[in-house]
Amino acid sequence: MKEGLAPFTHEGETHQTYYKVFGELEGRTRPPVVVLHGGPGLTHDYTLPHADLANQSFPVVFYDQLGSGRSTHLREKPLSFWGIDLFLDELDNLLQHLGIQDEFHIVGQSWGGMMASEYVVRRHPKGLRRLVIEGSPADMVSWGRSFKALLEKFPQWVKDALAKGPSDRVPYWNATLEFYKVHGCRVQPFPEDFIRTLEFKYGENGDRTVDGSHILKGWTIVDRLHDVDVPTLVVNGAYDIADDEVVKPYVENIPHSKWVKFDNSSHTPFWEEREKYMQVVGEFLAE
Numbered sequence: 001m002k003e004g005l006a007p008f009t010h011e012g013e014t015h016q017t018y019y020k021v022f023g024e025l026e027g028r029t030r031p032p033v034v035v036l037h038g039g040p041g042l043t044h045d046y047t048l049p050h051a052d053l054a055n056q057s058f059p060v061v062f063y064d065q066l067g068s069g070r071s072t073h074l075r076e077k078p079l080s081f082w083g084i085d086l087f088l089d090e091l092d093n094l095l096q097h098l099g100i101q102d103e104f105h106i107v108g109q110s111w112g113g114m115m116a117s118e119y120v121v122r123r124h125p126k127g128l129r130r131l132v133i134e135g136s137p138a139d140m141v142s143w144g145r146s147f148k149a150l151l152e153k154f155p156q157w158v159k160d161a162l163a164k165g166p167s168d169r170v171p172y173w174n175a176t177l178e179f180y181k182v183h184g185c186r187v188q189p190f191p192e193d194f195i196r197t198l199e200f201k202y203g204e205n206g207d208r209t210v211d212g213s214h215i216l217k218g219w220t221i222v223d224r225l226h227d228v229d230v231p232t233l234v235v236n237g238a239y240d241i242a243d244d245e246v247v248k249p250y251v252e253n254i255p256h257s258k259w260v261k262f263d264n265s266s267h268t269p270f271w272e273e274r275e276k277y278m279q280v281v282g283e284f285l286a287e
Contacts, residue, residue: 001051006097008090011081017094018070020044020117022051023059031129032059033102033285036112038135039201043069046197047109047279050268056282058105066090067210069200073237082213088119095127105285107132109278110242110267114138114221117250120137121227130285131228134235135242135267139220140250146243150183159173166202173202174222183241185268194271211212225253229253232257233284237265237272 005016025032029237035055037044044062054060064071065087072079093099104127108116113136119133137143150160161168161175176198177190185194203210234250234257236242251259260280265272 006063006094008093009070010086010089013065015067015072015074015095017063017072017090019061019063019094019098021059021061023054023057023099025059025100028057028059030057030059030286031102031105032061032098032228033105034061034063034091034100035271036091036106036108037062037065037068037197038110038112039068039211040082040111040213040215041068041201041208042063042111043200045069045200046191046268047192047270048193050107050272052137052156052274052278053282053285056278056286058282059286061100063094065240066152067207072209073209075130077209079213082210084115084215084217085122087115088123091115091119091121092125094149095125100127101125102127103129105130105132107134107149108136109134109270110136111216112136114216114219115138117221117225121221121224121229123273124229126145128230130233130287131230131232131251132281133232133247133250135237135247136239136250137242137246138222138225138253140216140218141162141220142246143241144276146241146246150241151179151188166208169202169204172200176202180267182282183239183266185264185271186239187268191271194268222249222253225249226255228254228257231287233281234259235262235269235277235281237262237267237269239265239266278279
Protein backbone atom coordinates (compact mmCIF):
# COMPACT_ATOMS: atom_id res chain seq x y z
CA MET A 1 0.00 0.00 0.00
CA LYS A 2 1.23 3.47 -0.92
CA GLU A 3 -0.20 6.78 0.29
CA GLY A 4 0.50 10.38 -0.56
CA LEU A 5 -0.80 13.89 -1.16
CA ALA A 6 -1.72 15.29 -4.56
CA PRO A 7 -1.45 19.11 -4.83
CA PHE A 8 -4.71 20.52 -6.16
CA THR A 9 -4.84 24.16 -7.27
CA HIS A 10 -8.25 25.81 -7.37
CA GLU A 11 -9.00 29.53 -7.70
CA GLY A 12 -5.34 30.39 -7.14
CA GLU A 13 -4.97 28.35 -3.94
CA THR A 14 -3.22 25.00 -3.64
CA HIS A 15 -4.82 22.34 -1.47
CA GLN A 16 -3.88 18.71 -0.79
CA THR A 17 -5.82 15.58 -1.73
CA TYR A 18 -4.91 12.56 0.37
CA TYR A 19 -4.81 9.26 -1.56
CA LYS A 20 -3.99 5.62 -0.95
CA VAL A 21 -3.14 2.95 -3.55
CA PHE A 22 -3.34 -0.84 -3.17
CA GLY A 23 -1.52 -2.84 -5.81
CA GLU A 24 1.02 -1.54 -8.31
CA LEU A 25 0.25 1.22 -10.79
CA GLU A 26 3.57 0.63 -12.53
CA GLY A 27 3.48 -2.33 -14.87
CA ARG A 28 -0.22 -2.93 -14.23
CA THR A 29 -2.03 -5.46 -16.39
CA ARG A 30 -5.55 -4.15 -15.70
CA PRO A 31 -6.96 -0.63 -15.40
CA PRO A 32 -6.89 0.82 -11.88
CA VAL A 33 -10.15 1.21 -9.98
CA VAL A 34 -10.78 4.64 -8.47
CA VAL A 35 -13.21 4.54 -5.53
CA LEU A 36 -15.36 7.61 -4.86
CA HIS A 37 -16.65 7.74 -1.29
CA GLY A 38 -20.02 8.98 -0.11
CA GLY A 39 -21.25 12.01 1.76
CA PRO A 40 -20.61 14.59 0.62
CA GLY A 41 -18.15 14.98 3.44
CA LEU A 42 -17.34 11.39 4.43
CA THR A 43 -13.95 9.67 3.94
CA HIS A 44 -12.54 6.72 2.06
CA ASP A 45 -12.13 4.52 5.17
CA TYR A 46 -15.47 2.71 5.06
CA THR A 47 -14.93 1.79 1.38
CA LEU A 48 -11.61 0.02 2.07
CA PRO A 49 -12.94 -3.51 1.41
CA HIS A 50 -12.62 -2.58 -2.28
CA ALA A 51 -8.88 -3.12 -1.78
CA ASP A 52 -9.80 -6.79 -2.26
CA LEU A 53 -10.03 -6.04 -5.99
CA ALA A 54 -6.23 -5.74 -6.00
CA ASN A 55 -6.24 -9.55 -5.59
CA GLN A 56 -7.80 -9.65 -9.08
CA SER A 57 -4.92 -7.54 -10.50
CA PHE A 58 -6.83 -4.24 -10.38
CA PRO A 59 -4.80 -1.55 -8.60
CA VAL A 60 -7.26 0.29 -6.32
CA VAL A 61 -7.10 4.03 -5.60
CA PHE A 62 -8.87 5.58 -2.60
CA TYR A 63 -8.88 9.24 -1.65
CA ASP A 64 -10.51 11.71 0.73
CA GLN A 65 -12.35 14.42 -1.15
CA LEU A 66 -11.45 18.04 -0.45
CA GLY A 67 -12.75 19.24 2.91
CA SER A 68 -12.86 15.72 4.32
CA GLY A 69 -10.68 13.30 6.27
CA ARG A 70 -6.96 13.71 5.67
CA SER A 71 -7.29 16.14 2.77
CA THR A 72 -7.24 19.93 3.21
CA HIS A 73 -10.09 21.25 5.37
CA LEU A 74 -11.62 24.57 4.39
CA ARG A 75 -14.09 25.47 7.12
CA GLU A 76 -13.86 29.17 6.31
CA LYS A 77 -14.99 28.90 2.70
CA PRO A 78 -18.41 30.33 1.72
CA LEU A 79 -21.17 28.06 0.46
CA SER A 80 -20.52 29.28 -3.08
CA PHE A 81 -17.07 27.65 -3.01
CA TRP A 82 -18.53 24.16 -2.84
CA GLY A 83 -20.01 22.63 -5.96
CA ILE A 84 -20.02 19.46 -8.03
CA ASP A 85 -17.49 20.81 -10.54
CA LEU A 86 -15.01 21.43 -7.70
CA PHE A 87 -15.01 17.72 -6.91
CA LEU A 88 -14.83 16.77 -10.58
CA ASP A 89 -11.80 19.06 -10.98
CA GLU A 90 -10.20 17.38 -7.96
CA LEU A 91 -10.82 13.94 -9.45
CA ASP A 92 -9.31 14.96 -12.81
CA ASN A 93 -6.30 16.38 -10.95
CA LEU A 94 -5.77 13.15 -9.00
CA LEU A 95 -5.98 11.03 -12.15
CA GLN A 96 -3.34 13.25 -13.78
CA HIS A 97 -1.16 13.19 -10.66
CA LEU A 98 -1.17 9.38 -10.64
CA GLY A 99 -0.80 9.16 -14.42
CA ILE A 100 -3.86 6.95 -14.88
CA GLN A 101 -6.13 9.33 -16.80
CA ASP A 102 -5.87 7.31 -20.03
CA GLU A 103 -7.39 4.08 -18.64
CA PHE A 104 -9.30 3.57 -15.39
CA HIS A 105 -12.53 2.32 -13.85
CA ILE A 106 -14.70 4.10 -11.24
CA VAL A 107 -16.66 2.64 -8.36
CA GLY A 108 -18.86 5.33 -6.81
CA GLN A 109 -20.66 4.65 -3.53
CA SER A 110 -23.76 6.71 -2.58
CA TRP A 111 -22.76 10.36 -3.23
CA GLY A 112 -19.72 8.92 -4.99
CA GLY A 113 -22.01 7.29 -7.56
CA MET A 114 -23.91 10.54 -8.03
CA MET A 115 -20.62 12.36 -8.53
CA ALA A 116 -19.42 9.67 -10.95
CA SER A 117 -22.56 9.95 -13.06
CA GLU A 118 -22.11 13.73 -13.19
CA TYR A 119 -18.47 13.19 -14.19
CA VAL A 120 -19.49 11.06 -17.16
CA VAL A 121 -22.36 13.29 -18.27
CA ARG A 122 -20.48 16.58 -17.92
CA ARG A 123 -16.99 15.55 -19.04
CA HIS A 124 -17.13 12.24 -20.93
CA PRO A 125 -13.62 11.27 -19.78
CA LYS A 126 -11.89 9.39 -22.59
CA GLY A 127 -10.00 7.09 -20.24
CA LEU A 128 -12.98 5.80 -18.27
CA ARG A 129 -13.63 2.19 -19.20
CA ARG A 130 -16.35 0.98 -16.79
CA LEU A 131 -18.52 2.50 -14.07
CA VAL A 132 -20.06 0.96 -10.93
CA ILE A 133 -22.81 2.98 -9.20
CA GLU A 134 -23.39 1.54 -5.74
CA GLY A 135 -26.26 2.58 -3.46
CA SER A 136 -26.78 5.93 -5.19
CA PRO A 137 -29.93 7.96 -5.79
CA ALA A 138 -30.54 9.54 -9.18
CA ASP A 139 -32.42 12.40 -7.52
CA MET A 140 -32.75 13.76 -3.99
CA VAL A 141 -36.55 13.60 -3.89
CA SER A 142 -36.62 9.80 -4.13
CA TRP A 143 -33.80 9.54 -1.57
CA GLY A 144 -35.74 11.69 0.89
CA ARG A 145 -38.88 9.66 0.33
CA SER A 146 -37.08 6.39 0.97
CA PHE A 147 -35.35 7.67 4.10
CA LYS A 148 -38.61 8.99 5.53
CA ALA A 149 -40.44 5.72 4.87
CA LEU A 150 -37.69 3.61 6.44
CA LEU A 151 -37.47 5.89 9.48
CA GLU A 152 -41.16 5.31 10.28
CA LYS A 153 -40.32 1.88 11.73
CA PHE A 154 -37.90 3.30 14.32
CA PRO A 155 -38.56 4.45 17.90
CA GLN A 156 -39.57 8.05 18.49
CA TRP A 157 -36.23 8.95 20.08
CA VAL A 158 -34.45 8.05 16.84
CA LYS A 159 -36.86 10.14 14.78
CA ASP A 160 -36.56 13.10 17.17
CA ALA A 161 -32.75 13.04 17.29
CA LEU A 162 -32.37 12.78 13.52
CA ALA A 163 -34.94 15.54 13.00
CA LYS A 164 -33.06 17.83 15.38
CA GLY A 165 -29.81 17.22 13.54
CA PRO A 166 -26.14 17.01 14.58
CA SER A 167 -26.19 20.21 16.64
CA ASP A 168 -27.00 17.90 19.58
CA ARG A 169 -24.13 15.60 18.79
CA VAL A 170 -24.48 12.60 21.12
CA PRO A 171 -28.20 11.86 20.59
CA TYR A 172 -27.71 12.38 16.85
CA TRP A 173 -24.74 9.99 16.83
CA ASN A 174 -26.68 7.31 18.71
CA ALA A 175 -29.72 7.68 16.46
CA THR A 176 -27.57 7.54 13.33
CA LEU A 177 -25.98 4.27 14.46
CA GLU A 178 -29.39 2.83 15.35
CA PHE A 179 -30.64 3.58 11.83
CA TYR A 180 -27.44 2.36 10.18
CA LYS A 181 -27.62 -1.00 11.98
CA VAL A 182 -30.53 -1.81 9.68
CA HIS A 183 -30.03 0.36 6.59
CA GLY A 184 -26.35 1.42 6.59
CA CYS A 185 -24.19 -1.58 7.49
CA ARG A 186 -25.70 -4.74 8.94
CA VAL A 187 -22.32 -6.13 10.03
CA GLN A 188 -22.34 -5.94 13.83
CA PRO A 189 -20.44 -4.67 15.64
CA PHE A 190 -19.78 -2.03 13.02
CA PRO A 191 -16.38 -2.40 11.29
CA GLU A 192 -13.77 -0.01 12.69
CA ASP A 193 -13.29 1.62 9.29
CA PHE A 194 -17.03 2.32 9.07
CA ILE A 195 -17.03 4.04 12.47
CA ARG A 196 -13.84 5.94 11.63
CA THR A 197 -15.52 7.50 8.60
CA LEU A 198 -18.48 8.65 10.69
CA GLU A 199 -16.18 10.10 13.36
CA PHE A 200 -14.46 12.32 10.79
CA LYS A 201 -17.84 13.91 10.06
CA TYR A 202 -19.93 13.55 13.22
CA GLY A 203 -17.31 13.01 15.94
CA GLU A 204 -16.39 15.49 18.65
CA ASN A 205 -14.03 17.34 16.33
CA GLY A 206 -15.83 16.38 13.12
CA ASP A 207 -15.97 18.68 10.11
CA ARG A 208 -19.39 19.01 8.48
CA THR A 209 -18.46 21.92 6.21
CA VAL A 210 -18.98 20.01 2.96
CA ASP A 211 -22.15 18.35 4.19
CA GLY A 212 -23.48 21.73 5.30
CA SER A 213 -22.91 23.29 1.88
CA HIS A 214 -26.11 21.67 0.52
CA ILE A 215 -24.59 21.13 -2.94
CA LEU A 216 -27.17 18.41 -3.59
CA LYS A 217 -30.24 20.44 -2.69
CA GLY A 218 -32.84 19.74 -5.39
CA TRP A 219 -30.32 17.66 -7.34
CA THR A 220 -31.36 15.25 -10.09
CA ILE A 221 -29.62 13.61 -13.00
CA VAL A 222 -32.55 11.52 -14.24
CA ASP A 223 -33.10 13.52 -17.43
CA ARG A 224 -29.38 13.36 -18.33
CA LEU A 225 -28.63 9.68 -17.71
CA HIS A 226 -29.08 8.79 -21.38
CA ASP A 227 -25.76 10.62 -21.88
CA VAL A 228 -23.84 8.08 -19.79
CA ASP A 229 -21.74 6.42 -22.47
CA VAL A 230 -19.71 3.79 -20.60
CA PRO A 231 -20.70 0.26 -19.53
CA THR A 232 -22.39 0.65 -16.15
CA LEU A 233 -23.23 -1.70 -13.28
CA VAL A 234 -25.85 -0.52 -10.76
CA VAL A 235 -25.74 -2.10 -7.29
CA ASN A 236 -27.99 -1.84 -4.25
CA GLY A 237 -29.03 -3.92 -1.24
CA ALA A 238 -32.39 -5.28 -0.17
CA TYR A 239 -32.32 -3.11 2.99
CA ASP A 240 -30.66 -0.14 1.31
CA ILE A 241 -31.77 3.47 1.74
CA ALA A 242 -31.20 3.43 -2.01
CA ASP A 243 -34.11 1.06 -2.57
CA ASP A 244 -35.20 -0.27 -5.95
CA GLU A 245 -37.23 2.83 -6.81
CA VAL A 246 -34.27 5.05 -5.91
CA VAL A 247 -31.80 3.30 -8.22
CA LYS A 248 -34.26 2.39 -10.98
CA PRO A 249 -33.66 5.58 -13.03
CA TYR A 250 -30.03 4.51 -13.53
CA VAL A 251 -31.12 1.09 -14.70
CA GLU A 252 -33.86 2.38 -17.00
CA ASN A 253 -32.04 5.35 -18.52
CA ILE A 254 -28.38 4.36 -18.86
CA PRO A 255 -28.02 2.45 -22.15
CA HIS A 256 -27.23 -1.27 -21.66
CA SER A 257 -26.71 -0.94 -17.90
CA LYS A 258 -26.74 -3.97 -15.59
CA TRP A 259 -28.33 -4.20 -12.14
CA VAL A 260 -27.38 -6.49 -9.25
CA LYS A 261 -29.25 -6.45 -5.94
CA PHE A 262 -27.71 -8.04 -2.84
CA ASP A 263 -30.41 -9.76 -0.80
CA ASN A 264 -28.60 -9.74 2.55
CA SER A 265 -27.20 -6.21 2.37
CA SER A 266 -28.17 -2.62 3.02
CA HIS A 267 -26.05 0.38 1.94
CA THR A 268 -22.64 -1.35 2.08
CA PRO A 269 -22.73 -4.78 0.40
CA PHE A 270 -18.94 -4.62 0.12
CA TRP A 271 -18.96 -5.24 3.90
CA GLU A 272 -22.17 -7.26 4.23
CA GLU A 273 -21.67 -9.73 1.36
CA ARG A 274 -18.03 -9.00 0.72
CA GLU A 275 -16.94 -12.11 -1.18
CA LYS A 276 -19.96 -12.14 -3.49
CA TYR A 277 -19.72 -8.38 -4.07
CA MET A 278 -16.05 -8.57 -5.08
CA GLN A 279 -16.82 -11.43 -7.44
CA VAL A 280 -19.70 -9.55 -9.10
CA VAL A 281 -17.80 -6.27 -9.42
CA GLY A 282 -14.55 -7.93 -10.45
CA GLU A 283 -16.26 -9.92 -13.20
CA PHE A 284 -18.01 -6.82 -14.50
CA LEU A 285 -14.79 -4.80 -14.58
CA ALA A 286 -12.98 -7.64 -16.36
CA GLU A 287 -15.54 -7.93 -19.18
